[in-house]
Amino acid sequence: MAEVAIRGVQKYFGETHIIKGVDVGIEDGQFCVLVGPSGCGKSTLLRMIAGLEEITGGTIEIGGRVVNDVAPKERDIAMVFQNYALYPHMKVYDNMAFSLKLAKADKAEIERRVQEAARILGLGQLLDRYPRQLSGGQRQRVAMGRAIVRKPQVFLFDEPLSNLDAKLRVQMRTEIKELHQRLRTTSVYVTHDQIEAMTMADKIVVMHDGIVEQMGSPLELYDHPANTFVAGFIGSPAMNMLKGVIAPDGAGVALEGSSVIPVPGLRARPGQPVTFGIRPEHLSLGSQGIPAEVVVVEPTGADTQIYAKSAAGALNAIFRERHTFKPGDHIVLAPESGSIHVFDAADGKRIGGA
DSSP, X not given: OOOEEEEEEEEEETTEEEXXXXXXXXXXXXXXXXXXXXXXXXXXXXHHHHTSSOOSEEEEEETXXXXXXXXXXXXXXXXXXXXXOOOTTSOHHHHHHHHHHHXXXXXXXXXXXXXXXXXXXXXXXXXXXXXXXXXXXXXXXXXXXXXXXXXXXXXXXXXXXXTSOHHHHHHHHHHHHHHHHHHOOEEEEEESOHHHHHHHOSEEEEEETTEEEEEEOHHHHHHSOXXXXXXXXXXXXXXXXXXXXXXXXXXXXXXXXXXXXXXXXXXXXXXXXXXXXXXXXXXXXXXXXXXXEEEEEEEOSSOEEEEEEETTEEEEEEESSOOOOOTTOEEEEEEOGGGEEEEETTTOBEEEEO
């Protein structure tokens, strides 16, 4: 196991600046998830850690050793790819044993490590099968088994669950998290799915357009997003964003069609345009708040989700209790006072709230 230190890393493809000075520290044994929309640079950063892409500037350290010019096979990392990358002509056992055979490990050691990985991943009955005889989830387990047998300092996962159906993705992310809790190997995991990031990570790094927007624990990012990008990206359904201005006394936000909503600790001038953020689960029915008209009602059994429109913008609300809303109903949505987020309308940076 080892720490990974990414310091001032830059990446150009020709004239195109892909990674723009990224600094990330990943502790020994930590499960770090790089998350962001397609094209934000997260997979490129992972490939630079692996040595599959050259670094234009900055340094990457693994276990205290700068690896900028170290060949991938000498970095003591193991990578699990999106498309499994299994050898179709080899049985499961041989796929898992291949890297050990290349390293000229003795047969007894290969047997021990493969059987141990197969036991951990529940692959014991599949060792004599070919990849074509396996389901998508089984193939992904084999790919993870191939990584485990190497006992690397760092595991790298490049969107490993994106080819699986929704139910299997949920099962596999639980298995990967359980595996990490057992092995405690430093892991870097790339995904565009913020639910995967929230449920699996010790540390989340939110990337956008080649920079790090924010990093921290899942709940830190959920409770205290640094800007509107992180606020809108982390959390499902997404945070509601409404246009407003700071009230004349500076103690709250005035939304069009609503009374002033008090927000303690604002760092803004009266009249300043702002974005008022509130998560769907932090809205309730009330007598004071944001007047809205119900547009769509989606009962899911466990809760009721509604889409509504207000003078300040569209709203999404989730209620744990059951309601008999109908499209066209007029309601008042009261924001939970300790869960309001306020951002500068000009640059999107947080200026107050929860």
